[in-house]
Amino acid sequence: MATKAQYVFFRESLMRWHREQNDRSLPWKGERNAYRIWLSEIILQQTRAAQGLDYYLKFTRTYPDIRSLAAAPDEEVFRLWQGLGYYNRCRNMLATARFISDTYQGRFPDTYDEILALKGVGPYTAAAIASFAFDLPHAVVDGNVYRVLSRFFAIETPVDSTEGKRIFASLAQELIDADSPAAYNQAIMDLGATVCTPAAPLCMFCPLAERCAAYRQNLTGLLPVKEKKLSVQTRHFNYVVMRSGDSVWIRQRKEKGIWQDLHEFLLIETPEAATLKQIEKEIKQLTTARVALRHIGSLRQRLTHQLILSEFYEAQLSAQLTVPDTEGFWVDISELQRFAFPKTMVSFIAAHLHG
DNA sequence: AAGCCGGGGTC
DNA sequence: GACCCAGGCTT
CATH class of the missing domain: 1.10.340.30 (Hypothetical protein; domain 2)
Structure with a gap:
C-alpha cells in the first residue's frame, strides 16, 4: 500500500x-x-x-x-x-x-x-x-x-x-x-x-x-498492463494512375477513415488481391473510353492497425476524361507538390512520376 | 467502452 | 514480428 x-x-x-x-x-x-x-x-x-x-x-x-x-x-x-x-x-x-x-x-x-x-x-x-x-x-x-x-x-x-x-x-x-x-x-x-x-x-x-x-x-x-490487443486488418488497394500528357488525375479523400483530407489517385479497393483484368473491368464501369492498364509497381505498407497492399496501374489517356461520381481533378505533375499525400504515396510519386 | 487514426523506432 | 510513441475523437 x-x-x-x-x-x-x-x-x-x-x-x-x-x-x-x-x-x-x-x-x-x-x-x-x-x-x-x-x-x-x-x-x-x-x-x-x-x-x-x-x-x-x-x-x-x-x-x-x-x-x-x-x-x-x-x-x-x-x-x-x-x-x-x-x-x-x-x-x-x-x-x-x-x-x-x-x-x-x-x-x-x-x-x-x-x-x-x-x-x-x-x-x-x-x-x-x-x-x-x-x-x-x-x-x-x-x-x-x-x-x-x-x-x-x-x-x-x-x-x-x-x-x-x-x-x-x-x-x-x-x-x-x-x-x-x-x-x-x-x-x-x-x-x-x-x-x-x-x-x-x-x-x-x-x-x-x-x-x-x-x-x-x-x-x-x-508493467504497465494493457488489456486491449490490436487487430490488424489487411486491405487491397488498386491505384490507377490516369495520365494524359503531363497531367494526372487525383482526388481528395473526404470519407471518414484513413488518410481523410489527403489526396490519392483513382482507387479501387477489392476484398482480395485483384488481377489487371479485374481492375480493367472495374474501369469499364466508370467510363466508356477504352482504357489500357499497365502494372507499374507494388507497395506494402504496415500501419498500426492496417496492412495495406497496394498495386499501381498506369493508364495513358488521349483526353482528360471525367470520372463520374467523384470530385477528382486533373493536375500537372509539376503541381503535385502542392497537395498532401500519404507518406508512401510521396515515395511512389518521386520514383514514378517525373513528368 | 470499444474502435479508429500513421508512420517510424526499438528490441 | 510485437510493442510503443509527449493521445484524442467518434460511435
Missing part, C-alpha cells in the same frame, strides 16, 4: 534527479509561449520527439504566431504536415488556431477548462499547456507517466481501462509538486523517456529504484 512517505520520496527524488539532469536539448523544453507549447504538444501526440522535431521547426518557422497559422490555406498546412500521420490532428489544429484567433483575438486561453475545450486537446495536452505555459498545477498523464507510476507502485490495473485511467490520473495529481508543476511534469516524462523505458529500463541509473515496487519484485517487464 502506498504511504505518504512514498509519495514524498517519489516527488523529491524525481525533482532532485531532474535538477541534476539539466537536459534542455529539445527546442520546446523550457518554452513559455503558449502557442509554441500547444503546437509542440499536438505534433508530439503519439509521436516520438525525434520524428516530430523537424515538423516543429518547420511549423514555428512558417507560422511564428497563431494568427499566421489561422490565416494559412488548408492545403498549405496539410502539405506541411504531410508524412507525420494522424491527420485529424492537423485538421483540429487548424480549427483551433482559427477559433483562438477569432474568439480570443489570438490570445491563448489561460485556464485549464478553456484549454481542455479546444479541439484536439485532451486531458494530457491540456495539462501540459496549463503547466508549461501558465504554471498551473495539473499533472500530465501520458505513456511515460503510466509506465513510471505503474512500476513504482506496482499497479496492475490495465492502463487502457476506464478504471485505470481514473486511478493513474488521480495518483499523478496527488504526486505533482504544486510549487513547480512545469518542472515536475517535465521530470516525470523525461524519466520515462530516458530511464524507465518500455523494454530494458535502466534501473541502475534510476533515482527511484530503491523504493520501486516493480524493481524490487522483478516486475518491470510485466
Whole structure:
C-alpha cells in the first residue's frame, strides 16, 4: 500500500534527479509561449520527439504566431504536415488556431477548462499547456507517466481501462509538486523517456529504484498492463494512375477513415488481391473510353492497425476524361507538390512520376 | 467502452 | 514480428 512517505520520496527524488539532469536539448523544453507549447504538444501526440522535431521547426518557422497559422490555406498546412500521420490532428489544429484567433483575438486561453475545450486537446495536452505555459498545477498523464507510476507502485490495473485511467490520473495529481508543476511534469516524462523505458529500463541509473515496487519484485517487464490487443486488418488497394500528357488525375479523400483530407489517385479497393483484368473491368464501369492498364509497381505498407497492399496501374489517356461520381481533378505533375499525400504515396510519386 | 487514426523506432 | 510513441475523437 502506498504511504505518504512514498509519495514524498517519489516527488523529491524525481525533482532532485531532474535538477541534476539539466537536459534542455529539445527546442520546446523550457518554452513559455503558449502557442509554441500547444503546437509542440499536438505534433508530439503519439509521436516520438525525434520524428516530430523537424515538423516543429518547420511549423514555428512558417507560422511564428497563431494568427499566421489561422490565416494559412488548408492545403498549405496539410502539405506541411504531410508524412507525420494522424491527420485529424492537423485538421483540429487548424480549427483551433482559427477559433483562438477569432474568439480570443489570438490570445491563448489561460485556464485549464478553456484549454481542455479546444479541439484536439485532451486531458494530457491540456495539462501540459496549463503547466508549461501558465504554471498551473495539473499533472500530465501520458505513456511515460503510466509506465513510471505503474512500476513504482506496482499497479496492475490495465492502463487502457476506464478504471485505470481514473486511478493513474488521480495518483499523478496527488504526486505533482504544486510549487513547480512545469518542472515536475517535465521530470516525470523525461524519466520515462530516458530511464524507465518500455523494454530494458535502466534501473541502475534510476533515482527511484530503491523504493520501486516493480524493481524490487522483478516486475518491470510485466508493467504497465494493457488489456486491449490490436487487430490488424489487411486491405487491397488498386491505384490507377490516369495520365494524359503531363497531367494526372487525383482526388481528395473526404470519407471518414484513413488518410481523410489527403489526396490519392483513382482507387479501387477489392476484398482480395485483384488481377489487371479485374481492375480493367472495374474501369469499364466508370467510363466508356477504352482504357489500357499497365502494372507499374507494388507497395506494402504496415500501419498500426492496417496492412495495406497496394498495386499501381498506369493508364495513358488521349483526353482528360471525367470520372463520374467523384470530385477528382486533373493536375500537372509539376503541381503535385502542392497537395498532401500519404507518406508512401510521396515515395511512389518521386520514383514514378517525373513528368 | 470499444474502435479508429500513421508512420517510424526499438528490441 | 510485437510493442510503443509527449493521445484524442467518434460511435
